[in-house]
Amino acid sequence: MRYIKIFDTTLRDGEQSPGCSMNLSEKIEMAKQLEKLGVNIIEAGFAIASPMDFKSVQAIAAAVNTCTVASLARCTKGDIDAAWDAVKEANHPRIHVFLATSDIHMEYKLRMTREEVLASISEMVGYAKSKCPDIEFSAEDASRSDPAFLAKCYTAAVAAGATTLNVPDTVGYSTPQEMADLITYLRANVIDIDQVDISVHCHDDLGLAVANSLACIQAGAVQVECTVNGIGERAGNASLEEVVMALKTRGDFYGAQTQINTRQIYKSSKLLSNITGALISPSKAIVGANAFAHESGIHQHGVIANAQTYEIMKSTDVGIPQNTMVLGKHSGKHALREKLVSMGYELADGELDDVFARFKALADKKKTITGSDIEALILNRRHTGIDSCQLISHVINAGDGMPNTSCVKIKRDNKILQEVAIGSGPLDASFKAINQMLGIRVSLDSFSLNAVTDGEDAIGEAVVKISDGTGNSYTGTGLSTDIIESSIRAYVNGINKMIEATA
């Protein structure tokens, strides 16, 4: 079996996608989960992009132990200095230097000649190497570059000290055969390429990112760059869970394996979706709600007779919790702990007490508590404790043909605030009341509501995107069996993030 490294760029390329921005504590939480998942390299961000990006890369470098932590840098000394300053305290730091090599990018974006690009690669990869032993070089838009020139660029990068050569299909234009041919060509034409790792980075504009990545592995790539849930620029990057499960399920065909703990896939996917508010399509491979559901009678009959008739993977292999042990209002802390352990959550005593209190409150509203309910409780924990605003209570008076009013009570930094407002609906009235009591101007950019558990008493998850008028937007999520409450919680959660970012 060949060994394939997983380079996760959820926190860099993924975070660049609209609506997927994360704050510092969310990035650290996600990075820790990526470490549990077993990725080899975490691309933590683009350190020069903003002081906040720098801070996040630095914090992730300090927070993780076993993974390599990379920061992206253009071919400039300023970028490389910032990248190094941000990752240098990591146990395994990496600088990821990139420069475009396609004619269209060089002429219109960089306004550089081929000679200038080559010289810049030699100089800047060498400069990065003088700081850090682990250097990755990416030729942006490699798949649309002249292959002979591309080979010269990679040769220059290896000569200057690059230890990984990354081949991006930046605009998601290539087909699997073309990507495989390009890897084969580079292996034959880049001097000393056998001394370094070949990596691939595919975007999904034509829905081919995973197929292209797998084709490159067959042609000799040993590192795949990907993101959880496939988030990323435009149509996204290659999805980590799809690449990993394709290699695992079809080990017979690819003869390759990763060090990913696949049982952590589902948790990683859920955590990211909860942080960003980006919902996962039900039919998404591996982590979609329907990925392991059998609807038709013929399929159900086959699966009951022998699961392998229609199942090529086990849902437990990707860590999907089984809804077998159902809890209720008489269940004790011990039963809850056992359920949590079976779902892969090991909580410290204090955390368990907190989840247990929430569990009891939920059990008063819901007859039976399933694995999905408990998972929702765990994800919801993320939104409490350090928040400056906490929802205490709300009273709604709503109906057709009458003014909708809402009275909301919030605790802000130990002070109780209360306000009543009229709106076009119960949510409009509640959001107005909150804005008035906090004296802030917030615009609501989008709102969605989704049942995250089953049944009439399902838990509803609300996701709001709000902005502060200066181009910054924040995602808030909230959970409750009462959809008005989950919506108000989501709004307050978004405002807490806004307050934290501007503090």
Ligand code: KIV
């Ligand atoms: O898509 C791309 O080309 C990139 C590079 C910076 C690796 O994200």
Ligand code: ZN
């Ligand atoms: Zn990219």
